[in-house]
Every structure is written in C-alpha cells, then in structure tokens.
Amino acid sequence: MSVQTPRVHRAARRRQAVYWLYLLPGVIALTAVIIVPFGLNVFYSLHRWKGGLSPMHWYGFGNYTDLLHDAAFWSSFRNSVWMIVAMVIVPTLIGLILAAVLFDYIGKNVGNRTASFLRATYYLPQIMPVAVAGIVWNWIFNAETGSLNAMLHSIGVAHPPNWLGSPSTALPAVMLVLVWIQIGYPTVIFMSALQRVDPELYEAAELDGAGWFRRFRAITIPQIKPETFVITLTCTIAALKVFAPIYVLTRGGPELSTLVPSYYSFLNFFDKSKVGYGAAVATVLTLVIVVVAAVIQLLQNRSARRDEEGVR
C-alpha cells in the first residue's frame, strides 16, 4: 500500500465508492425494519403505556427495576436454562452420537443410502412448521383423548399424568418436544463435518490399535470442534428466543411452569396491555442473547488460538 502513489490510491478509493450504491438498499431496509424499531422498543421500555392511542407516561428505568422484583420474570429466565438443556445440550450430545454412528458405522458397514435415509428421517421434524408439531404433540399429551395416555392405559397404568396440564410435568413434556424437534440439526451438521475429516487419520489410529471409542475421542471430537461451536451458538440463541412451541403447547402455563421471556413479553404486549413493561422484557432478553453470543464467540476464538499454538 505504501508504495502506491497518491493518484493510484485515489483511483482505488473512487472505484470502491461505487460499491456504496450496492449497500444502499440493504442499509435502508435494515434501518427501517430493524434499527428504528429496536430504538423505538427501547424508547417504549422507558414508559408506562397501554399501547395504541393511549397516552405514554415517562417512567425512566422504572420498568427495569420493577422486573427485578417480578417473580414471573425470574422464573421465565430459569426456564430459559431448561430450554438450553432441551435445545442445545441434549440434542448436541445425541446428534454427535447419531452422526458418528451413521457416518462411521452404518455408512461403512451397511451402506451410504441407509445412512442418508436415516439422516433425512431425523431431520424431518426440523422442517415441519412448529404450529403443526405443536398441534400434534398437544393432542398426543392430552390427558383424556391423547395417544400417550391411551398407550399407558393399555399397558396397565391406571392414572397417567395430565402431561401439559400439571405444573410438575409440563416443563419436561415441552422439553421432550423440543429435543425431538432439534435432534436433526446437529446430526446433519456433524455428519457433514465428519466428511471433512481426513480418513487417513482414522486409518493410522486403527493401525496403532485404537478402538472405535478411542478414535471417537481422539480424532472425531477435536476435528469437529468448529461445527460444535456453531451449533452451540445458533441453538443457544434459538433456545433463548423460543416462542412458538410454548405458544402452541402450553401458553406459559400451568402456573408459569413453562413461561419463557419471549412469551412473557408477548403476554405483556397483548394480554396485559403493559407495552412498556413488555418492551423492557424484550430489551433485557436481547441483552442476554448478545452477551451469551459474545461469550461463546470468545471461547471459540480462544480455543481456535490454542489449537493453532498446539500445532506449532
């Protein structure tokens, strides 16, 4: 760069300036649909407002301090931790095992067609509209007419629980549905990650007498680390944002046992007409998501750096 004459430099700058035109539509759209609404939401969160045409009253950080004393708010974030268990931890572990078995075992010993058929089966719930999944699972869990309790009756359980209707079973039932929805995503990603791994690594390990589990631990897990981070990041964000499954399955109930932050903010917007309060919940949720995403990204960068140093 330093060798370039100012003239060339200016010409390059001018060439570059053209590209701002290409940026224009995207930036305008982003401003109108995301940046301005985001700003307005923060503005709303500083007010007491019933929404619509009713007057807005300045409340400062009042909504936020109110949140600190709101048991429902805290329990919604406690449930977020369970959502992370159901949407990140359990599916990633199961997906890792399924991908390794499909790729390393079924693919090699039974056939690639069987492996990709099974992969498609596991992925199916991922593409179905959550509303459909919710309707069907809601009925499966139904205490009187649902198929789960019909099944339990037929094997002799006299009083099966009212799955989504009682506070002690609703959260595990919702988590089960979420695990079912999520499994396909890590499985598909891990399977393609495994394709990237050099087969010679495995052959060398096999010659050294390493069994399946040793190879899995020493080769597979370190090699697919980048994908593991991507899955953790995207699924954690999805888990913190989860709304539709809660809406169709339980609407946060019974007794707030399945309440999540996004549903709580929706509830305040439209059922309780506390728009400012709902906006404050949404802002806090955004903050939590950004912090969590930044921490995961930081861990990833640090781990990548460590790996590079290790190679040297």
Added chain:
Amino acid sequence: MTTLAQAPTEVAAPVKATRTGDRHHRGALRWVVLVGCAVIAVLMLAPFVLMLINAFKSPADYSTHGPLSLPTNLYFTGLTKFWTTVDFPVKLWNSIWTSAAVSVLGTGLSLLTAYAIGVGRVRGRAWLVAVFLLANMLPQEVLLYPLYTMAQKVGLNNSGWSIVIIFTVIQSAFGTYLLASVLGTFPKALLEAAALDGANSWRVLWRVVFPIVRPTLAVLMIFFFIWTWNEFFIPLVMLTTPASQTVPIALSSLQGDRLLDVPTLNAGALVSLLPTLLFFLFFQRTLTRGVTAGAVK
C-alpha cells in the same frame, strides 16, 4: 440408545483381536446398531404416523377405539371440514406468495449487500457484517410492537406485504452474513480479468459473480422460503383477519376450538404439513447442503 452405548465398548474391547475375528464380530454388531438407529427413526416418525392414522377416522370410531387403532373405514369428512372452515386454499395461497416473494427479494438483497462487502471491500465492512449478524440474532419481540404500530400507520397491518417486507430484511441479514464470507474468497484473477476488459461493477456482478455463486443463492432461496413458511410469531400478531392469515396461523387458531373433534384436528395438521413435506422430499439434497453451508461459514 442402549445399542449406541454398547457399540463403543464392544468394538473397543478386542483391541488385539485378529482381523478375521474382528470382522466376524462386526457382522453381528452391525444389525444391533442398525436396529438401534431404526428404533430412533421410528420414534422420530411416531407423531407423523399417529397423525396419519387419526386423520381419517370418524369421531365415533375415535371415541370407541381410541387413538392407537387403525381407522375402521376411511372417513374424509374431517378433512373437508377443516378445508372449508379455515378456507384452506386462501391460507395456502397467502403462505405461497409471501414465502416466494421473501425468498426472491431476500436473496437479491443479500447478493447486493454481500457484493459490496465481499467484492467491493467497502471500508468498515467488519462492522457492517457484525451489524447484519446482530440484526439476525435479535429476538423478534424486540421489534414486534414498533413494527406492529408502524404497519398500522402505513396501512400494512393485515397485509401479506408486511410479512414480505419484514422477513425480506430479517432473512437477508443472515444471507448477507453468509454470502459476504463466500464472496470474500472470490477468485481475484476473475475480477481483475473482467476489469481489464472494461466491465463496470454492475456487469461484473451479473456476468462474473452471479453465475459462480448461483448454487449458493439457490440454497439461500430454499431456506428463505421454508423459514418464512414456518414463521409464526410476527404473522400471528400482524395478520389478524382470516383472509390474510398463513397456514400455520390458521392451524393454530383451530386449537382452542372446543367443538373441534380430534380427527379434524389431525386432518388439518396433515394437510398443513403436506406442502412442506413435498418441498422437503423435492429439495432434500439441497437442504442438507444448505444446512452445512450455513454452518461452515
């Protein structure tokens, strides 16, 4: 799951086994692992199967034989009842045109922005990418109420266009992030050759860049289509009149209906799932490629 837990220990134990012995061992294990995977596949499919066998039962059949038996005879009234009560063709059309519009517009917008960032290397591109990524990460709740009031002000509430505009921007934020990293590694030689031939940036975009990234764009379009089709939260709030609603919203609005019988509900779920299912079967390969493209960055 038990078979999966067994697999490693059984294979790992006979480390010093002879080659033939090892292979023989695998012969039996093969079936155990396969059955294990098949059992999981059956569990994954079970809700779909239950939905299918209950969509064609009469309410009387359902109440006497329960949800687990096969239908005694095929009953299509549930299906037609759902079709007419929710005015299904209208919902289907709403879902199709909004999703198609978002997939085309969103991909186009992603391409333009990513071109400026990846090929144009505009200043501050790292920040731009971060802003687009952040925009895609935001929970929709934080945009919802302002967007709701804005749509009312410009008269786009209850219109599919509000969905098209909002999701074009939200999806293209992801598309920009993905495409910018693809275009950031675009072969320099091609661009320089085109510049020497005197092509301006617009020509370079359509004659050089576009043909090469077309497969990635196709994947993006398919994803934008499916994502928009499945969107629930913003359409639920924006589309309040039946004539404007999409398939998922129409289906969920049935849920609280006490008069509705279980077979009708299942028939509705089945019909609502069919378009997605056909789409999935048709684009299965592209979809898996796309999931991966999104992950590898």
